[in-house]
Amino acid sequence: MSEFNNLKLEVADEIAVLTISRPAALNALNSETLDELNVALTEIEARDDVKVLILTGGPDKKDNAFKSFVAGADISEMVNFTAAEARAFGMRASVPFFKLMNMRQVTIAAVNGFALGGGCEIAMACDIRIASENATFGQPETGLGIIPGFGGTQRLARLVGMGRAKELIFTCDSIDANEAYRIGLVNKVTTTDELMSTAKAMAAKIASKGSYAVSIAKAAINNGYDMDIKNAVEMEANLFGITCSTHDKAEGMGAFLERRQANLTDF
16 A cells, blocks of 8 residues: 555455544645545555545544644645636546545545535535534635635535525535434434444444445445436446346345345445
């Protein structure tokens, strides 16, 4: 694996934990971090020994407390952007964000502390979001005279509905973890101490299933979401047929009928 200045990667038991670590900047996303994310995610996707990826934020520099998942995009880099440079920055972020969304591994955001602006947006690019009780979500961009530029206007509306997305983006209001759970922005809320153990437990549960089938199910959900229902169901039937030609299908159904533990190995 490559070496990174702003990321830390650990892999164990088919689970990768990728930590964004810019403690002096509350883990804000600058160009270097976005480029490193792209490299790391490309390398992780190629690994057959990784079935689930957990994305999280590292601790604060001063007291080692987990104050920020990702505080946002790096405003010190953005302040003098021209229109063309701002567009390029947004497109630069879209590359690793779409990798999180579409890579064959399941991606879980373990959110601790601030997930504002780009932090909320990168969490939304993951398949699943688990938040600690100290998490704070928001899209404060219009208060800075801009709009969310890393997919926020699109992913937030798809996750929580158009009305709530407009309210959050227009008012710049921040919400806590429980409110994020209530409106469907996060899947689960834990205590701060239990965040990573909860994320790893979910990751292990997912990794224990048929990983090829999970990856195909992920593709079916993603690709069918914006299709009309007739074409989406036809696509699902085609993918269902593909999974029924695999070793895991024969092993999984055989184990079910024989009342034994299945050994699912496809990926």
